[in-house]
Amino acid sequence: MKKRRNPALTILFSVISVVYIAPILIVLMNSFKRKAYINRYPFALPNADTFVGLENYTSGIEKIDFWRAFGYSVFITTVSVAVILLCTSMCAWYITRVPGPFSRIFYTLCLFAMVVPFQMVMFPLSKVTDLLRLNTPIGIVPVYLGFGAGLAVFLFCGFMRSIPIEVEEAAMIDGCSPTQTFFFAVLPMLRPTLISVGILETMWIWNDYLLPLLVLNQKKYKTLPIAIQYLKGGYGSIDWGAMMAMLVLAIVPIIVFYLALQKHIIKGVAAGAVKG
Amino acid sequence: MEKAIKKTFALFALPTLAAFVIGFFVPFILGIYLSFCRFTTISDAQFTGLANYRALAGDGVFLHSLWFTAAFTAVTVVLINVLAFAAALLLTRSFRGTNVFRAVFFLPNLIGGIVLGYIWQLIFNGILSIFGRTLTYSSVYGFWGLVVLMCWQQIGYMMIIYIAGLQSIPDALYEAARIDGANGRQLLFRVTVPMSMPAITICTFLTLTNSFKLFDQNLALTAGQPSQMTELLALNIYNTFYGRAGWEGVGQAKAVVFFLLVALLAMIQTRLTRSREVQQ
Numbered sequence: 156m157k158k159r160r161n162p163a164l165t166i167l168f169s170v171i172s173v174v175y176i177a178p179i180l181i182v183l184m185n186s187f188k189r190k191a192y193i194n195r196y197p198f199a200l201p202n203a204d205t206f207v208g209l210e211n212y213t214s215g216i217e218k219i220d221f222w223r224a225f226g227y228s229v230f231i232t233t234v235s236v237a238v239i240l241l242c243t244s245m246c247a248w249y250i251t252r253v254p255g256p257f258s259r260i261f262y263t264l265c266l267f268a269m270v271v272p273f274q275m276v277m278f279p280l281s282k283v284t285d286l287l288r289l290n291t292p293i294g295i296v297p298v299y300l301g302f303g304a305g306l307a308v309f310l311f312c313g314f315m316r317s318i319p320i321e322v323e324e325a326a327m328i329d330g331c332s333p334t335q336t337f338f339f340a341v342l343p344m345l346r347p348t349l350i351s352v353g354i355l356e357t358m359w360i361w362n363d364y365l366l367p368l369l370v371l372n373q374k375k376y377k378t379l380p381i382a383i384q385y386l387k388g389g390y391g392s393i394d395w396g397a398m399m400a401m402l403v404l405a406i407v408p409i410i411v412f413y414l415a416l417q418k419h420i421i422k423g424v425a426a427g428a429v430k431g
Numbered sequence: 432m433e434k435a436i437k438k439t440f441a442l443f444a445l446p447t448l449a450a451f452v453i454g455f456f457v458p459f460i461l462g463i464y465l466s467f468c469r470f471t472t473i474s475d476a477q478f479t480g481l482a483n484y485r486a487l488a489g490d491g492v493f494l495h496s497l498w499f500t501a502a503f504t505a506v507t508v509v510l511i512n513v514l515a516f517a518a519a520l521l522l523t524r525s526f527r528g529t530n531v532f533r534a535v536f537f538l539p540n541l542i543g544g545i546v547l548g549y550i551w552q553l554i555f556n557g558i559l560s561i562f563g564r565t566l567t568y569s570s571v572y573g574f575w576g577l578v579v580l581m582c583w584q585q586i587g588y589m590m591i592i593y594i595a596g597l598q599s600i601p602d603a604l605y606e607a608a609r610i611d612g613a614n615g616r617q618l619l620f621r622v623t624v625p626m627s628m629p630a631i632t633i634c635t636f637l638t639l640t641n642s643f644k645l646f647d648q649n650l651a652l653t654a655g656q657p658s659q660m661t662e663l664l665a666l667n668i669y670n671t672f673y674g675r676a677g678w679e680g681v682g683q684a685k686a687v688v689f690f691l692l693v694a695l696l697a698m699i700q701t702r703l704t705r706s707r708e709v710q711q
Binding site: 160161162164165168169171172175176178179181182184190193194196197198242243245246248249250252253254261264265268270271272273274275276277278279280283287297298299300301302304305308327332333334337347358361362363364365380383384393395398399400402405406409410412413417420421424425 | 442443449453455456457458459522527532536537538540543546557581588592594651664668669685689694697
């Protein structure tokens with residue numbers, strides 16, 4: 156087939172793209188305006204009267220203790236995702252290589268867990284985690300492992316059924332223990348699925364609001380989405396200046412993450428979905 | 432080999448299993464039991480039979496949120512899938528900048544629901560203030576606000592899945608159809624759409640469950656205002672639990688109904704679209 160270039164489509168999509176990105180740009184622009192002008196005239200450019208520099212940023216950072224919340228979010232996301240990747244890939248290997256009633260039942264439960272809405276378990280879960288003292292940034296990690304297990308086990312199992320078992324048999328015959336076989340022969344082959352699962356779980360945990368709100372001790376630990384929601388006062392009033400600045404600070408890491416890993420993210424999403 | 436691996440159960444399978452039991456399985460079973468109880472914490476639960484279910488059947492706000500959620504889900508599933516499929520069709524043609532455009536459409540998906548809700552609250556209130564209104568003036572504004580937000584967030588994600596589907600259709604099929612004299616319309620509905628059924632199955636499943644289970648965006652955009660008229664099911668359940676003392680049992684019963692609805696919808700939907708998939 157011959158390649159044709161169609162400039163009309165390029166122009167059309169350029170316009171759509173600008174409109175698509177506009178809400179984010181409008182938030183960025185408003186983050187530099189005095190708060191009284193934001194909600195009333197969100198589309199007006201800042202001028203000499205309304206421009207306040209970084210005032211919204213400094214007041215917002217102070218108001219919600221931004222760096223603390225950011226730190227907790229980074230900690231919980233990275234540790235949880237690392238634990239999920241390690242534990243569920245090992246578990247999926249066990250399930251696919253040791254067939255039997257345990258493997259069958261656990262695999263079915265994992266599929267089942269993916270459909271259950273969070274509201275179904277949120278109240279008992281918050282009581283169970285309080286009882287077990289899992290209400291800290293470290294304690295929430297096993298909770299995320301339990302919740303993320305469904306999707307992760309499912310995706311890993313799907314991939315493991317497609318890789319040749321001969322590699323593992325050869326490793327074992329050469330004297331590897333099962334643990335060595337997994338870490339030296341299986342894990343390197345899992346790379347694409349590790350990336351895919353890692354990205355899906357990162358997106359979920361970084362943005363998660365309700366689970367950490369109910370599990371973590373709210374007097375001490377707030378993640379970023381919780382801190383932002385906290386800007387809405389008791390009577391529904393919002394400090395729009397601080398809000399704009401905090402929204403920008405919440406979006407920036409996401410954009411950096413996206414630009415750095417864009418190819419993997421788009422591939423990972425497509426691969427994760429095709430198997431779903 | 433199987434025997435050797437079996438001995439590693441404690442190291443390989445147990446951590447995930449234990450976390451799954453604590454984080455999901457026990458709360459799930461407790462949740463079903465508690466839906467038949469009156470309680471404020473788990474230890475003071477008293478069995479009351481179907482009382483909670485009778486109470487929810489008479490809860491007008493809950494029934495309203497059920498219809499509101501159903502309408503919202505129906506509108507967003509159709510809009511998102513049609514627009515995402517159209518975008519995928521256009522962006523698999525050859526013209527300058529397709530990769531950039533794909534990246535742009537995907538971006539909102541990475542932003543969390545709470546942040547998205549406040550971004551759009553600003554935009555909608557800015558537009559509506561021209562007419563002297565706000566987003567919480569009427570539930571109609573809230574409804575379409577949620578629809579626009581959801582489309583903005585989800586189109587890019589579904590588009591990526593559709594693009595992967597479209598790229599797996601062999602060119603030979605199109606050539607054969609052209610030789611048989613098919614026009615553009617026939618190519619689309621007789622080749623492209625049937626060959627994309629697996630992607631359509633996945634995308635309708637994802638949009639259906641995402642819309643039905645939506646919570647964060649709803650909380651940040653309207654918080655159910657005006658007077659709980661824009662509450663989707665998930666938010667209604669949350670407010671029953673944490674907003675009305677003594678109603679925890681009813682909240683849990685609502686959650687069970689909610690779960691059964693999601694499971695039922697997911698089952699019907701996959702049956703329907705799977706049956707239309709063609710073997711290659």
